[in-house]
Amino acid sequence: MTINTQPNTKPCPCGSNKRYDLCCGPYLNGIKKPTTAKALMKSRFTAYVFNDEEYLKKTWHPFSLPASLDLHKDKTQWQQLKILGSKKGKAIDKKGWVAFAAFYIDEKGTHGVLKEESLFVREAGQWLYHSGTQIED
Numbered sequence: 001m002t003i004n005t006q007p008n009t010k011p012c013p014c015g016s017n018k019r020y021d022l023c024c025g026p027y028l029n030g031i032k033k034p035t036t037a038k039a040l041m042k043s044r045f046t047a048y049v050f051n052d053e054e055y056l057k058k059t060w061h062p063f064s065l066p067a068s069l070d071l072h073k074d075k076t077q078w079q080q081l082k083i084l085g086s087k088k089g090k091a092i093d094k095k096g097w098v099a100f101a102a103f104y105i106d107e108k109g110t111h112g113v114l115k116e117e118s119l120f121v122r123e124a125g126q127w128l129y130h131s132g133t134q135i136e137d
Helices: 037-049 053-058
Strands: 077-088 095-105 111-123 126-134
Touching (some): 037 077, 037 126
16 A cells, blocks of 8 residues: 655645545545545546556556556656536446546646546446546647
8 A cells, every 4th residue: 555645734636625634645545435436536636646556556447457657757747637527426326427637747847738538437336447538629
């Protein structure tokens, strides 16, 4: 299990305006599991901020799990997450969709934004990232 070094009293990187230990921290540290697709989306963004490959792999559906992530080689700095919308994805649903914009700075210092609508599925009581489609402007 990866124990994150984010100070508990700092704001969570997911943009919730909550303290990390009251937001995504318990998910990344394996204490709790997200109960909605949107909560999983936010926790996965936080995992990208911290390069937490273990959490990302644990929350990725086997259908689309890449052979390797190598986030330690990736110099992308994830800056901000903005949820654009969601459909279904509650604790009673089997599927949910979350549209988001993730703002970043790449290794060359260029600012960019990734816009995607992600599909999440709930299996055995756990939400998993299944796949995503980029949203074009």
